[in-house]
Amino acid sequence: MIATEPLQDASRESFVEMLRAAGLRTTGPRLATLGVLIQRPHADTETVIRQVRSELGTVSAQAIYNVLATLVQGELVRRIEPAGSPALYELRVGDNHHHIVCRLCGAVADVDCAVGHRPCLTPSETHGYVLDEAEVTYWGYCPKCQASRGSHSASTTEETTGN
Amino acid sequence: MIATEPLQDASRESFVEMLRAAGLRTTGPRLATLGVLIQRPHADTETVIRQVRSELGTVSAQAIYNVLATLVQGELVRRIEPAGSPALYELRVGDNHHHIVCRLCGAVADVDCAVGHRPCLTPSETHGYVLDEAEVTYWGYCPKCQASRGSHSASTTEETTGN
DNA sequence: TTCTAATTATGGAGTAACTCAAAAGATCGT
DNA sequence: ACGATCTTTTGAGTTACTCCATAATTAGAA
Known part of the structure:
Protein backbone atom coordinates (compact mmCIF):
# COMPACT_ATOMS: atom_id res chain seq x y z
CA MET A 1 0.00 0.00 0.00
CA GLU A 81 -0.56 19.95 20.03
CA PRO A 82 -1.77 17.85 22.95
CA ALA A 83 0.49 18.05 26.01
CA GLY A 84 3.32 15.54 25.76
CA SER A 85 2.86 15.03 22.04
CA PRO A 86 4.59 16.61 19.07
CA ALA A 87 2.38 18.62 16.73
CA LEU A 88 -0.36 16.66 14.95
CA TYR A 89 -2.09 17.70 11.74
CA GLU A 90 -5.56 17.10 10.35
CA LEU A 91 -7.55 18.10 7.32
CA ARG A 92 -10.77 18.73 9.16
CA VAL A 93 -10.91 22.47 9.55
CA GLY A 94 -13.57 25.04 10.20
CA ASP A 95 -15.94 22.98 12.31
CA ASN A 96 -14.35 23.61 15.70
CA HIS A 97 -14.41 19.99 16.70
CA HIS A 98 -12.47 18.73 19.72
CA HIS A 99 -10.23 15.80 20.59
CA ILE A 100 -9.98 12.82 22.90
CA VAL A 101 -6.42 11.79 23.70
CA CYS A 102 -5.32 8.51 25.25
CA ARG A 103 -3.08 9.03 28.27
CA LEU A 104 -1.13 5.87 27.53
CA CYS A 105 -0.60 5.56 23.80
CA GLY A 106 -1.46 9.07 22.64
CA ALA A 107 -4.11 7.94 20.18
CA VAL A 108 -6.40 10.78 19.16
CA ALA A 109 -10.06 10.70 18.18
CA ASP A 110 -12.33 13.48 17.01
CA VAL A 111 -15.32 14.70 18.99
CA ASP A 112 -17.93 16.84 17.36
CA CYS A 113 -18.56 20.14 19.02
CA ALA A 114 -22.20 20.63 19.89
CA VAL A 115 -21.94 24.30 19.02
CA GLY A 116 -19.81 23.93 15.92
CA HIS A 117 -18.38 27.41 15.71
CA ARG A 118 -15.78 29.29 17.70
CA PRO A 119 -15.72 29.97 20.54
CA CYS A 120 -18.13 27.27 21.60
CA LEU A 121 -17.72 27.98 25.30
CA THR A 122 -17.28 31.23 27.13
CA PRO A 123 -15.93 31.60 30.64
CA SER A 124 -17.64 33.71 33.28
CA GLU A 125 -14.55 35.82 33.91
CA THR A 126 -12.23 36.69 31.04
CA HIS A 127 -9.76 38.93 32.93
CA GLY A 128 -10.01 41.44 30.13
CA TYR A 129 -8.99 38.98 27.44
CA VAL A 130 -10.78 38.98 24.09
CA LEU A 131 -11.45 35.34 23.28
CA ASP A 132 -11.92 33.74 19.90
CA GLU A 133 -11.58 30.05 20.58
CA ALA A 134 -12.25 27.44 23.23
CA GLU A 135 -10.15 24.35 22.68
CA VAL A 136 -11.26 21.26 24.52
CA THR A 137 -9.03 18.24 25.05
CA TYR A 138 -10.58 15.21 26.66
CA TRP A 139 -8.13 12.89 28.40
CA GLY A 140 -8.69 9.22 29.05
CA TYR A 141 -7.90 5.72 27.90
CA CYS A 142 -8.53 4.34 24.45
CA PRO A 143 -10.21 0.96 24.01
CA LYS A 144 -6.94 -0.86 23.37
CA CYS A 145 -5.18 0.60 26.37
CA GLN A 146 -8.15 -0.18 28.60
CA ALA A 147 -7.70 -3.83 27.67
CA SER A 148 -4.02 -3.80 28.60
CA ARG A 149 -4.44 -1.81 31.80
CA GLY A 150 -1.93 -2.16 34.60
CA SER A 151 0.53 -3.78 32.23
CA HIS A 152 1.15 -0.34 30.72
CA SER A 153 2.00 -1.79 27.35
CA ALA A 154 1.65 1.47 25.54
CA SER A 155 3.14 2.60 22.25
CA THR A 156 2.89 -0.78 20.57
CA THR A 157 -0.44 -0.20 18.92
CA GLU A 158 -2.33 2.95 18.15
CA GLU A 159 -5.99 3.46 17.63
CA THR A 160 -7.76 6.16 15.76
CA THR A 161 -4.56 7.93 14.90
CA GLY A 162 -2.02 6.32 12.70
CA ASN A 163 1.42 7.37 13.88
CA MET B 1 13.33 41.58 46.20
CA GLU B 81 1.41 22.83 28.35
CA PRO B 82 -0.43 25.20 26.03
CA ALA B 83 0.42 24.72 22.36
CA GLY B 84 3.53 26.66 21.43
CA SER B 85 4.62 27.14 25.03
CA PRO B 86 7.03 25.17 27.17
CA ALA B 87 5.57 23.50 30.27
CA LEU B 88 4.09 25.86 32.86
CA TYR B 89 3.56 25.05 36.51
CA GLU B 90 1.04 26.21 39.08
CA LEU B 91 0.20 25.48 42.68
CA ARG B 92 -3.54 25.49 42.19
CA VAL B 93 -4.49 21.84 42.02
CA GLY B 94 -7.61 19.80 42.50
CA ASP B 95 -10.19 22.32 41.38
CA ASN B 96 -10.12 21.56 37.67
CA HIS B 97 -9.91 25.16 36.64
CA HIS B 98 -9.08 26.17 33.09
CA HIS B 99 -6.84 28.68 31.32
CA ILE B 100 -6.96 31.62 28.98
CA VAL B 101 -3.84 32.02 26.85
CA CYS B 102 -2.84 35.10 24.88
CA ARG B 103 -2.04 34.28 21.27
CA LEU B 104 0.57 37.02 21.09
CA CYS B 105 2.52 37.11 24.33
CA GLY B 106 1.56 33.77 25.86
CA ALA B 107 0.28 35.27 29.10
CA VAL B 108 -1.92 32.85 31.01
CA ALA B 109 -4.87 33.58 33.31
CA ASP B 110 -6.99 31.20 35.34
CA VAL B 111 -10.66 30.62 34.69
CA ASP B 112 -12.80 28.93 37.25
CA CYS B 113 -14.58 25.85 36.07
CA ALA B 114 -18.29 26.08 36.63
CA VAL B 115 -18.42 22.42 37.51
CA GLY B 116 -15.24 22.28 39.55
CA HIS B 117 -14.50 18.58 39.33
CA ARG B 118 -13.27 16.31 36.57
CA PRO B 119 -14.42 15.72 33.97
CA CYS B 120 -16.48 18.88 33.80
CA LEU B 121 -17.67 18.26 30.25
CA THR B 122 -18.58 15.04 28.52
CA PRO B 123 -18.76 14.57 24.78
CA SER B 124 -21.68 12.90 23.06
CA GLU B 125 -19.52 10.30 21.37
CA THR B 126 -16.47 8.90 23.17
CA HIS B 127 -15.35 6.32 20.57
CA GLY B 128 -14.96 3.78 23.34
CA TYR B 129 -12.57 5.92 25.34
CA VAL B 130 -12.93 6.12 29.12
CA LEU B 131 -12.56 9.79 29.98
CA ASP B 132 -11.41 11.33 33.24
CA GLU B 133 -10.68 14.91 32.35
CA ALA B 134 -11.81 17.69 30.07
CA GLU B 135 -9.13 20.32 29.67
CA VAL B 136 -10.28 23.64 28.28
CA THR B 137 -7.91 26.22 26.84
CA TYR B 138 -9.37 29.55 25.81
CA TRP B 139 -7.37 31.43 23.19
CA GLY B 140 -7.46 35.14 22.66
CA TYR B 141 -5.66 38.41 23.29
CA CYS B 142 -4.69 39.75 26.68
CA PRO B 143 -5.42 43.37 27.59
CA LYS B 144 -1.87 44.54 26.89
CA CYS B 145 -1.69 42.88 23.49
CA GLN B 146 -5.10 44.26 22.52
CA ALA B 147 -3.66 47.73 23.04
CA SER B 148 -0.71 47.04 20.76
CA ARG B 149 -2.68 45.24 18.05
CA GLY B 150 -1.45 45.23 14.50
CA SER B 151 2.00 46.26 15.65
CA HIS B 152 2.54 42.71 16.97
CA SER B 153 4.87 43.86 19.70
CA ALA B 154 4.67 40.65 21.65
CA SER B 155 7.04 39.19 24.21
CA THR B 156 8.06 42.46 25.79
CA THR B 157 5.57 42.45 28.62
CA GLU B 158 3.53 39.69 30.17
CA GLU B 159 0.33 39.88 32.09
CA THR B 160 -1.06 37.49 34.59
CA THR B 161 1.84 35.15 34.20
CA GLY B 162 5.25 36.20 35.21
CA ASN B 163 7.76 34.61 32.88
C1' DT C 1 24.05 11.96 68.21
C1' DT C 2 25.86 9.03 64.83
C1' DC C 3 25.33 5.81 61.29
C1' DT C 4 23.23 3.80 57.43
C1' DA C 5 20.18 3.26 53.61
C1' DA C 6 17.70 5.62 50.55
C1' DT C 7 16.82 9.62 48.24
C1' DT C 8 18.33 13.82 45.90
C1' DA C 9 21.62 16.87 43.44
C1' DT C 10 25.43 17.55 40.15
C1' DG C 11 27.71 17.48 35.75
C1' DG C 12 28.00 15.97 31.36
C1' DA C 13 26.17 13.79 27.40
C1' DG C 14 22.41 13.03 24.34
C1' DT C 15 17.84 13.61 21.95
C1' DA C 16 13.48 15.21 19.66
C1' DA C 17 11.27 18.61 17.43
C1' DC C 18 11.78 22.25 15.68
C1' DT C 19 13.66 27.13 13.53
C1' DC C 20 16.75 30.04 10.58
C1' DA C 21 19.23 31.27 6.39
C1' DA C 22 21.49 31.04 1.85
C1' DA C 23 21.48 29.08 -2.58
C1' DA C 24 19.55 26.06 -6.05
C1' DG C 25 15.36 24.66 -8.30
C1' DA C 26 10.35 24.62 -9.63
C1' DT C 27 5.94 27.04 -10.76
C1' DC C 28 2.93 29.92 -13.21
C1' DG C 29 1.29 34.23 -15.37
C1' DT C 30 2.34 36.44 -19.50
C1' DA D 1 9.30 29.97 -23.41
C1' DC D 2 10.69 33.47 -20.07
C1' DG D 3 11.34 35.53 -15.90
C1' DA D 4 9.70 36.94 -11.33
C1' DT D 5 8.38 34.77 -7.48
C1' DC D 6 7.78 31.12 -4.61
C1' DT D 7 9.65 26.27 -2.95
C1' DT D 8 12.87 23.07 -1.73
C1' DT D 9 17.42 21.73 -0.38
C1' DT D 10 21.33 21.80 2.48
C1' DG D 11 23.36 22.61 6.66
C1' DA D 12 23.73 24.78 10.93
C1' DG D 13 21.61 26.18 15.28
C1' DT D 14 18.12 26.28 19.18
C1' DT D 15 14.98 24.99 22.83
C1' DA D 16 13.32 22.11 26.11
C1' DC D 17 13.96 18.52 27.66
C1' DT D 18 15.77 13.31 29.19
C1' DC D 19 19.32 9.86 30.70
C1' DC D 20 23.14 8.40 33.31
C1' DA D 21 26.88 7.83 36.64
C1' DT D 22 28.78 9.87 40.58
C1' DA D 23 28.69 12.72 44.64
C1' DA D 24 26.15 14.83 48.31
C1' DT D 25 22.34 15.10 51.44
C1' DT D 26 18.48 13.52 54.18
C1' DA D 27 15.41 10.83 57.43
C1' DG D 28 14.99 7.62 60.54
C1' DA D 29 17.05 3.82 63.28
C1' DA D 30 20.42 2.51 66.74
Missing part, protein backbone atom coordinates in the same frame (compact mmCIF):
# COMPACT_ATOMS: atom_id res chain seq x y z
CA ILE A 2 2.73 2.40 -0.85
CA ALA A 3 2.78 3.23 -4.53
CA THR A 4 -0.11 4.68 -6.54
CA GLU A 5 -3.03 4.82 -4.14
CA PRO A 6 -6.34 5.05 -5.97
CA LEU A 7 -7.69 7.18 -3.14
CA GLN A 8 -4.88 9.61 -3.67
CA ASP A 9 -5.40 9.82 -7.38
CA ALA A 10 -9.09 10.39 -6.89
CA SER A 11 -8.42 13.21 -4.45
CA ARG A 12 -5.61 14.78 -6.40
CA GLU A 13 -7.90 17.03 -8.40
CA SER A 14 -9.58 18.44 -5.34
CA PHE A 15 -6.25 18.94 -3.62
CA VAL A 16 -5.12 21.05 -6.55
CA GLU A 17 -8.31 23.06 -6.26
CA MET A 18 -7.90 23.47 -2.53
CA LEU A 19 -4.40 24.80 -2.99
CA ARG A 20 -5.37 27.18 -5.74
CA ALA A 21 -8.31 28.43 -3.74
CA ALA A 22 -5.87 29.25 -0.96
CA GLY A 23 -3.57 30.99 -3.42
CA LEU A 24 -0.86 28.36 -3.06
CA ARG A 25 1.19 26.72 -5.80
CA THR A 26 0.66 23.05 -6.38
CA THR A 27 3.84 21.15 -5.66
CA GLY A 28 4.60 17.48 -5.16
CA PRO A 29 5.28 17.70 -1.43
CA ARG A 30 2.06 19.66 -0.85
CA LEU A 31 -0.14 17.24 -2.74
CA ALA A 32 1.54 14.27 -1.09
CA THR A 33 1.13 15.83 2.36
CA LEU A 34 -2.59 16.38 1.79
CA GLY A 35 -2.80 12.78 0.65
CA VAL A 36 -1.16 11.53 3.82
CA LEU A 37 -3.47 13.59 6.00
CA ILE A 38 -6.57 12.22 4.31
CA GLN A 39 -5.40 8.71 5.05
CA ARG A 40 -4.04 9.42 8.50
CA PRO A 41 -5.88 12.04 10.49
CA HIS A 42 -3.76 13.32 13.41
CA ALA A 43 -0.46 12.35 11.82
CA ASP A 44 2.65 13.86 13.34
CA THR A 45 5.38 15.49 11.28
CA GLU A 46 7.58 12.43 11.33
CA THR A 47 4.75 10.28 9.98
CA VAL A 48 4.05 12.77 7.22
CA ILE A 49 7.72 12.85 6.27
CA ARG A 50 7.92 9.07 6.17
CA GLN A 51 4.77 8.69 4.10
CA VAL A 52 5.56 11.49 1.69
CA ARG A 53 8.97 9.96 1.08
CA SER A 54 7.47 6.56 0.43
CA GLU A 55 5.47 8.23 -2.29
CA LEU A 56 7.86 10.77 -3.79
CA GLY A 57 11.30 9.48 -2.91
CA THR A 58 13.71 11.99 -1.44
CA VAL A 59 12.07 14.98 0.22
CA SER A 60 13.78 17.05 2.88
CA ALA A 61 12.32 17.20 6.36
CA GLN A 62 12.50 20.96 6.14
CA ALA A 63 10.29 20.91 3.06
CA ILE A 64 7.61 19.08 5.04
CA TYR A 65 7.88 21.50 7.92
CA ASN A 66 7.43 24.31 5.41
CA VAL A 67 4.52 22.59 3.69
CA LEU A 68 2.70 21.93 6.94
CA ALA A 69 3.21 25.48 8.16
CA THR A 70 1.99 26.83 4.83
CA LEU A 71 -1.08 24.60 4.80
CA VAL A 72 -1.93 25.59 8.35
CA GLN A 73 -1.54 29.24 7.49
CA GLY A 74 -3.70 28.75 4.41
CA GLU A 75 -6.30 27.12 6.66
CA LEU A 76 -6.30 23.89 4.70
CA VAL A 77 -4.90 22.02 7.67
CA ARG A 78 -5.33 22.32 11.40
CA ARG A 79 -2.50 21.81 13.83
CA ILE A 80 -3.08 20.46 17.32
CA ILE B 2 15.72 38.73 46.06
CA ALA B 3 16.84 37.64 49.50
CA THR B 4 14.57 36.62 52.39
CA GLU B 5 11.04 37.30 51.22
CA PRO B 6 8.62 37.66 54.13
CA LEU B 7 5.96 35.95 52.05
CA GLN B 8 8.25 33.02 51.57
CA ASP B 9 9.09 32.75 55.23
CA ALA B 10 5.43 32.87 56.13
CA SER B 11 4.66 30.05 53.72
CA ARG B 12 7.66 27.95 54.56
CA GLU B 13 5.94 26.05 57.33
CA SER B 14 3.00 25.09 55.19
CA PHE B 15 5.33 24.05 52.37
CA VAL B 16 7.06 21.66 54.75
CA GLU B 17 3.69 20.26 55.72
CA MET B 18 2.61 19.93 52.12
CA LEU B 19 5.74 17.99 51.27
CA ARG B 20 5.45 15.70 54.28
CA ALA B 21 1.79 15.08 53.55
CA ALA B 22 2.81 13.93 50.10
CA GLY B 23 5.51 11.72 51.56
CA LEU B 24 8.32 13.86 50.15
CA ARG B 25 11.49 15.00 51.83
CA THR B 26 11.92 18.67 52.47
CA THR B 27 14.86 20.04 50.57
CA GLY B 28 16.01 23.52 49.69
CA PRO B 29 15.22 23.33 45.99
CA ARG B 30 11.74 21.97 46.71
CA LEU B 31 10.85 24.68 49.20
CA ALA B 32 12.28 27.35 46.94
CA THR B 33 10.36 26.00 43.95
CA LEU B 34 7.08 26.10 45.86
CA GLY B 35 7.95 29.65 46.89
CA VAL B 36 8.49 30.68 43.30
CA LEU B 37 5.19 29.14 42.22
CA ILE B 38 3.25 30.99 44.90
CA GLN B 39 4.66 34.27 43.63
CA ARG B 40 4.45 33.43 39.95
CA PRO B 41 1.59 31.25 38.90
CA HIS B 42 2.18 29.71 35.43
CA ALA B 43 5.96 30.04 35.64
CA ASP B 44 7.94 28.03 33.11
CA THR B 45 10.92 25.89 34.05
CA GLU B 46 13.43 28.51 33.08
CA THR B 47 11.75 31.07 35.32
CA VAL B 48 11.71 28.65 38.22
CA ILE B 49 15.39 27.90 37.72
CA ARG B 50 16.28 31.58 37.62
CA GLN B 51 14.26 32.45 40.70
CA VAL B 52 15.40 29.47 42.74
CA ARG B 53 19.00 30.35 41.96
CA SER B 54 18.47 33.94 43.01
CA GLU B 55 17.38 32.56 46.35
CA LEU B 56 19.67 29.60 46.91
CA GLY B 57 22.69 30.31 44.75
CA THR B 58 23.88 27.44 42.61
CA VAL B 59 21.24 24.85 41.77
CA SER B 60 21.45 22.62 38.72
CA ALA B 61 18.79 22.84 36.08
CA GLN B 62 18.41 19.10 36.36
CA ALA B 63 17.56 19.43 40.04
CA ILE B 64 14.70 21.77 39.16
CA TYR B 65 13.42 19.43 36.47
CA ASN B 66 13.48 16.66 39.06
CA VAL B 67 11.76 18.81 41.67
CA LEU B 68 9.00 19.90 39.32
CA ALA B 69 8.39 16.35 38.14
CA THR B 70 8.28 15.12 41.72
CA LEU B 71 5.89 17.86 42.82
CA VAL B 72 3.61 17.16 39.88
CA GLN B 73 3.64 13.46 40.67
CA GLY B 74 2.91 14.21 44.33
CA GLU B 75 -0.01 16.36 43.16
CA LEU B 76 1.29 19.48 44.85
CA VAL B 77 1.78 21.16 41.51
CA ARG B 78 -0.08 21.08 38.22
CA ARG B 79 1.67 21.15 34.90
CA ILE B 80 0.05 22.68 31.84
